[in-house]
Amino acid sequence: MTDLLLYNTLSRNKENFKPINPPNVGLYVCGPTVYGDPHLGHARPAITFDILFRYLKYSGYKVRYVRNITDVGHLENDADSGEDKIGKKARLEQLEPMEIVQYYTERYHESMRMLNVLSPSIEPRASGHIIEQIKLIEDILKNGFAYEVNGSVYFDVEKYNKKHHYGKLSGRVLEDLLANTRDLEGQDEKKNSFDFALWKKASPEHIMHWPSPWSEGFPGWHLECSAMSAKYLGDEFDIHGGGMDLQFPHHECEIAQSTAANGKESVHFWVHNNMITINGQKMGKSLGNFITLEEFFTGNHKLLTQAYSPMTVRFFILQAHYRSTVDFSNEALQSAEKGMQRLLAAVKTIEKIKASENSSVDIAGLEEKCRKAMNDDLNTPILMAHLFEGVRIINCISENKETIDKENLKKLKTLFNVYVFEILGLKEEKENSNNDTLVPGLVNMLLETRIKLKAMKDYQSADQIRDELQKIGFIIKDKKDGFDWEFSGK
RNA sequence: GGUCUCUUGGCCGAGUGGCUAGGCAUCGGUCUGCAAAACCGGGUACGGCGGUUCGAAUCCGCCAGAGACCUCCA
Structure with a gap:
């Protein structure tokens, strides 16, 4: 099989x-x-x-x-x-x-x-x-x-x-x-x-x-x-x-x-x-140097400079091969957090990609590499390196620097769904609660207004809208033909 | 003391006898009213000393350092 x-x-x-x-x-x-x-x-x-x-x-x-x-x-x-x-x-x-x-x-x-x-x-x-x-x-x-x-x-x-x-x-x-x-x-x-x-x-x-x-x-x-x-x-x-x-x-x-x-x-x-180490030493019950998962999720431990979400912890662990020790540090966790956000952002970007007549990217080759990485003793760090190659491809297509046809786009979607969610078991953590339609509607409305203000060169008002939205945790990205936003959850 | 493993760039972390891992950070550029994001590009490595080889970070030896197991532990 x-x-x-x-x-x-x-x-x-x-x-x-x-x-x-x-x-x-x-x-x-x-x-x-x-x-x-x-x-x-x-x-x-x-x-x-x-x-x-x-x-x-x-x-x-x-x-x-x-x-x-x-x-x-x-x-x-x-x-x-x-x-x-x-x-x-x-x-x-x-x-x-x-x-x-x-x-x-x-x-x-x-x-x-x-x-x-x-x-x-x-x-x-x-x-x-x-x-x-x-x-x-x-x-x-x-x-x-x-x-x-x-x-x-x-x-x-x-x-x-x-x-x-x-x-x-x-x-x-x-x-x-x-x-x-x-x-x-x-x-x-x-x-x-x-x-x-x-x-x-x-x-x-x-x-x-x-x-x-x-x-x-x-x-x-x-x-x-x-x-x-x-x-x-x-x-x-x-x-x-x-x-x-x-x-x-x-x-x-x-x-x-x-x-x-x-x-x-x-x-x-x-x-x-293999084991997880902390300052080069095994993290273990008997050594009394362990950090509980709840402490990670809440950030409530003297060694932690911030809270780390469950998916960040999962991503962090999967960035090392299972037979290697992995050393805990805030810096490593934080870089894992950022890397994962970039990966998950790209997955969302796929949905917005439009197919072209021709394809300048090789999705089958990428799929093959991913499969090989997993077949080689579950090498998740290599798999993730390939997925980041996919991230670059997705972003290039999104910026019209590369093109993809319908069939390859379908392959690309499947690839990311399979490897990111089904196999690595990552998931989106953003809590949309029950404001699934209300909040996006409001944010979109504000940003539409901001576009009009920008067109009128009222940058002060435009910036005010952006600043206020950022204050409550939205990330605003201006595009050539409009805007994009996401909620950082913080 | 016995057995075994490891030592990669600012940090984390793959890998292979000759061909860019990747992430994060950093620097330069593109884009932008400014940002953010994104993309492109650059620099920084393979603990030390010998040996094998046309060529070794990758194989061998020695040295140094770190760790694991030998007791419940994931």
Whole structure:
């Protein structure tokens, strides 16, 4: 359907993407742990895989996109004394854990909606799949790759590694892991420090727990993704995505779990997005240097000199390739904002273009370039460079420096609709409220009057009209044969 | 300490063994009553030192700097 090349972390190479059962594609992405407000870091994978989702659909695939909500807290560290993340937050705020989950899930959804991130096909919750996770543990136990100690179940990494390759995704070597593991409390239950929990017996103060064959407890950190991806996409599926920081140990453990349970690997393509940095350092919860999405949208943060709209944030993220880090700065955001406005202004200009008999521009060639950019591992920065070439073409035609015929004009319109809106997922943000006809009517009337004043050389009055309109946020552009205007929204 | 990655012009950010990435900013020009917008054009690069090559920012080595993972993290 396409010649899409996708970088596979497993092979560290771009590979030709071929689904297992075309035209169907199974895509699983690690979603958020809902215990805090979504920040810029959450926007990166959401947007990255939104682009993949959109592009696959545009390419004719039938995609089932599963993105989980982690609402069963994970341990805070690799120790028995570790506390459930969500449980901790709940106690601090004197709320039921599920109240926290509900609240932050909604916050996440709201931010994603504003960023124009499409909803996944299925958004399963870990807490709703305890039975599936227990079943998976039983399978792993049955195959001999796990052991039970005092009501907890651990994955036997050493034994697994004898038959399979633990570390194949992240490039780890088991001996190195052993040599470099820190001494942490409560490791004594495990045979080896690198073994990981599949089921943990809950301590009395642990709020979130479920019954199981081994103890009243909760599932291990990596289990939910293995269980839920298998449930909705099958034991073997096409693409698993997530942030680069999840490569190890999370995704490595997922591979081990699925392989241990089914005897075969489940994921064909592992796709990882890079991090967003701030002053060259990873923006992250644990570093306390994150900026929430709401703070971006309102400008209410000490590092922000202004508010940035959701589409500006989206455009900013897409200006970098998903496998590169992207460094946050006000300057970068502002240039993204201006660039995007220019792009969207050109889209509007297309509607005003009139076709000629002949065409001096090559739209088919431009379309080809755009397609190639996306096929080359979703290279959105290159795609955007080509779209700006299109912007130049549109503006030239508009100024009669180039001409376009009817057929090419149609192609041009389709090109921009497809790539700007359908694939990049940008959208017009201007709020026209319910004054869709009233305001333009009034503005047009004022500007018609201004033309007459200009013709009478009453420039003082003409300028007054323009100045007043500009004051309330209109951008006035005089043309040879009239005028043009838009509302800046500020 | 182990594993790995990165270092591009004022800022952001692509890319390739020889051919303009692009955006923002800046400068010059066209247009305009003046602006704005738009368009055209110009300047500014490939961390340092060696090596391979007819030719390297692109391949190799060394050095310097930055970062990621090894612990929950997108």
